[in-house]
Amino acid sequence: MTLCLLMANVPSARNSLKLLSLAIALAVAPSVRADTTAINPIAGVVTEGTKVELIKDGFEGTEGPLALPDGSLIFTETRANRITQIAPDGSVHPFLDNTNGANGLAFNKQGEIVAVQVLKPQLGVIYPTNKAKNWVGEFEGKAFQRPNDLTINKRGGIYFTDIGVVPKEPNGEAARPGVFYLTPDGAIKRVISNIERPNGVILSADEKTLYVANTAGEYVLAYPVINDGRLGPAREFAKLGGYEKNEQGVLSSGADGLAIDNRGRLYVASNLGVQVFDAKGRALGTIALPQKPQNLAFAGKDKKTLYVVGRGAAYKIAVQTPGYLGRAK
Numbered sequence: 001m002t003l004c005l006l007m008a009n010v011p012s013a014r015n016s017l018k019l020l021s022l023a024i025a026l027a028v029a030p031s032v033r034a035d036t037t038a039i040n041p042i043a044g045v046v047t048e049g050t051k052v053e054l055i056k057d058g059f060e061g062t063e064g065p066l067a068l069p070d071g072s073l074i075f076t077e078t079r080a081n082r083i084t085q086i087a088p089d090g091s092v093h094p095f096l097d098n099t100n101g102a103n104g105l106a107f108n109k110q111g112e113i114v115a116v117q118v119l120k121p122q123l124g125v126i127y128p129t130n131k132a133k134n135w136v137g138e139f140e141g142k143a144f145q146r147p148n149d150l151t152i153n154k155r156g157g158i159y160f161t162d163i164g165v166v167p168k169e170p171n172g173e174a175a176r177p178g179v180f181y182l183t184p185d186g187a188i189k190r191v192i193s194n195i196e197r198p199n200g201v202i203l204s205a206d207e208k209t210l211y212v213a214n215t216a217g218e219y220v221l222a223y224p225v226i227n228d229g230r231l232g233p234a235r236e237f238a239k240l241g242g243y244e245k246n247e248q249g250v251l252s253s254g255a256d257g258l259a260i261d262n263r264g265r266l267y268v269a270s271n272l273g274v275q276v277f278d279a280k281g282r283a284l285g286t287i288a289l290p291q292k293p294q295n296l297a298f299a300g301k302d303k304k305t306l307y308v309v310g311r312g313a314a315y316k317i318a319v320q321t322p323g324y325l326g327r328a329k
Contacts, residue, residue, distance in 0.1 A: 042285035044263065044321055045276055052289055055314040056092050059084065062309035064105040064115070064149075065257075067299035067328050073307050075295070075314065076102045078118060083127075086307065086314060088300060099126055104149035104295075107328045109156050116147030116160050123147060123160055123182065136188050145176055149257065149295075151202045151210075151329075156184040157229050159191070159210060161198040179212060181229035191231050195221070200258040200269070200295065205324050211237065211266060213255035218243040220255060220268055222281070238281040242271030257295030259306070259329065261321045267306070269293035274308060289315060298323020 041048045060080035065073055071088040074095050083102060085095040101119035108114050113127040121144035122137035137143060150160035160182070164175030179192035179201065192198065192212065200213035203225070210223045210231060222237035240253040254271035261267070264279035274287040274296060287306075294310035303322035308315045323329075 039287050039317070040285060042276055042287070045261075045265065045284065045319055046287065046317065047320065050318055052287070052308075053316050054290070055086060055090055055316055057313035059309075059312045059314065062312055062314065063103050063257075063295050065295055065297035065299070065307050065309055065329075066105040066107070066113070067297055067303065067323070071299065071301040073297065073299040074105065075297075075307075075309050076105065076115070078103055081119065086299075086316075090316075092314075096127055096129070102126055103147060104160070106150050106152045106158075108152055109154075114150065114152065114158065116150050118146050121145060121147050121162075123150070123158065135186065136182055139178075139180060139188055139190060142176065145173075148199055149201045152327075153203060153207050158182040159201055159203070159229070161201050161212070163197050163199055163215070183229055189229055191229060192223070192234075199256050202258040202260060202266075202329070205260060205262075205264060205326055211258055213258055213268060214253070215255050216250070216252055217255070218253055220258070220266065220277075220281075238266060238268065238275075238277040238283070240268065240270050240272075240275060241283075241286065244271065254292060256293065256310075257297075259296045259298060260324045261298065261319070262303075262324050263321050265321070267296055269296050269308065269310065274306070287317060297329050 039050045061078035064076035073086045083096040085093045100117040102115035104116045112125045115126045122134045124134040145165045148161045148163045164177035178190050181189045181191045197216040199215045212221045219236040220238040221234045224232035243253045246252045256269040259267040266277045268275045273289045276284045291311040293308045296308045306317045306319050
């Protein structure tokens with residue numbers, strides 16, 4: 001008390017105290033800004049003047065966003081081996097630790113959270129923790145390499161991607177990328193084997209089409225769903241802008257996570273930001289972000305907030321059309 005009174009009467013000390021207080025406040029404050037980037041309007045998607053709002057950055061890997069019934073959103077911090085929650089008011093909270101490197105997330109028919117996991121590559125339930133189980137970790141006697149994303153149909157069948165590995169040594173393990181289908185009764189099938197780097201995956205609202213993002217390619221691919229998880233021939237559904245050489249000199253669109261809205265539009269995280277396409281694959285526009293996005297999902301009570309995560313940051317964008325209301329993602 002005496003020290004505070006003395007400092008209050010000394011201008012230089014008072015200024016030093018103000019500077020110290022400001023430094024402490026900046027050090028402990030979350031990295032949050034009201035808005036970061038103005039968006040060009042896209043009819044039916046975002047209006048003139050809409051902003052990309054930075055919720056927070058500094059996360060350790062950002063993937064697997066998924067809407068919860070209470071209007072909040074969870075996403076995976078793969079490198080930190082945890083799942084984090086963003087409440088409807090924008091506050092950030094821990095949700096689950098020790099996730100075995102969970103990446104993509106989805107709900108099954110029982111309301112459990114299913115994840116593809118990368119520390120010990122596998123697919124299974126991770127939440128509630130008392131119901132956690134591993135369903136599958138290999139195909140034809142070989143372990144999965146880096147499972148990435150998944151989508152679950154109404155029957156309980158699961159499509160998921162494995163992007164493979166990039167060999168670090170000349171004689172290192174060869175990449176085995178693929179898209180797999182786990183049937184409701186537990187049988188595992190490889191349904192796509194000719195995509196160089198399959199990444200995001202999602203079913204259309206009517207579940208008649210499976211969309212797959214090829215990070216190494218210029219197109220989002222669409223496959224007709226036949227039955228028993230089988231797929232028909234691929235077609236080039238949406239041509240992505242920003243198809244260019246990455247830091248390693250390899251051609252890449254950066255195509256990653258996918259989401260659909262209630263009008264059948266497809267939203268793609270890519271090199272340019274979030275590219276939006278109509279139900280026929282026609283480009284409608286791009287939502288630019290401060291950093292390249294990795295994945296995205298609609299959330300909130302009315303699902304009219306688009307959350308985007310990538311490169312350690314989480315953003316939200318108010319949209320005109322809600323995300324597809326028939327499932328969590």
